[in-house]
Amino acid sequence: MNTADKSAVSIVDKYFSLLPERQCGECMVCCEYMPISAKGLIKPAQTLCPHVIVNRGCSIYETRPKVCRTWHCLWRRDASMPNEMRPDKSRMIFSLIVHEDERSLFEQAHITCIAMASKSDYAIPMVSETIQRYIDEGALPVWLSYGGGKQLVYPDPELADAIDRPVSTRFTEKVAEGKQWRARYENLQENLLRKNGLLECQFVKR
């Protein structure tokens, strides 16, 4: 196994292992905040799913739609995230997103940080520190998403351009770094896709 493979496996292990001490409890954010348009379940954003059993979980857990199976709440996976960051308390959702259909380069697999209440919440220290940790990890693109808008905060614009357009970019000094980054990212995507949807307990199992 080469270094890129090893690093991909350790990141996949980290993001696909639920922390036993991180239970959803009273949080039902992901079953309420997100819009769902799936076979057998259509619901608008910010509407509690009719299948939620309050404080207990999902009444159709075994047959819940794929969109629910492939939701990867990072609060339940990342021990370095403070307990107070639970989405119903912080009004901030951190999630790993892995698309199985083709998306733009930096959206295919990424970390998203959704500010449910206000864009200004990105300045709260525990939030900004968590975002910075994902940026420093350097494995996946990091997006901020708020009130209908979104912004790529990692890779930075120069590196992103060098990764996306290595032949025509103005940032030629970043091309070598960009090629390495893209090779690691594509390897990681493959590893993430192999696990996507297979993990027990995606949205809620309380």
Ligand code: SF4
């Ligand atoms: S998986 Fe959903 S319900 Fe559980 S903590 Fe995360 S956002 Fe809340």
Ligand code: SF4
């Ligand atoms: S996990 Fe269950 S309760 Fe939650 S949104 Fe999906 S179907 Fe609804």
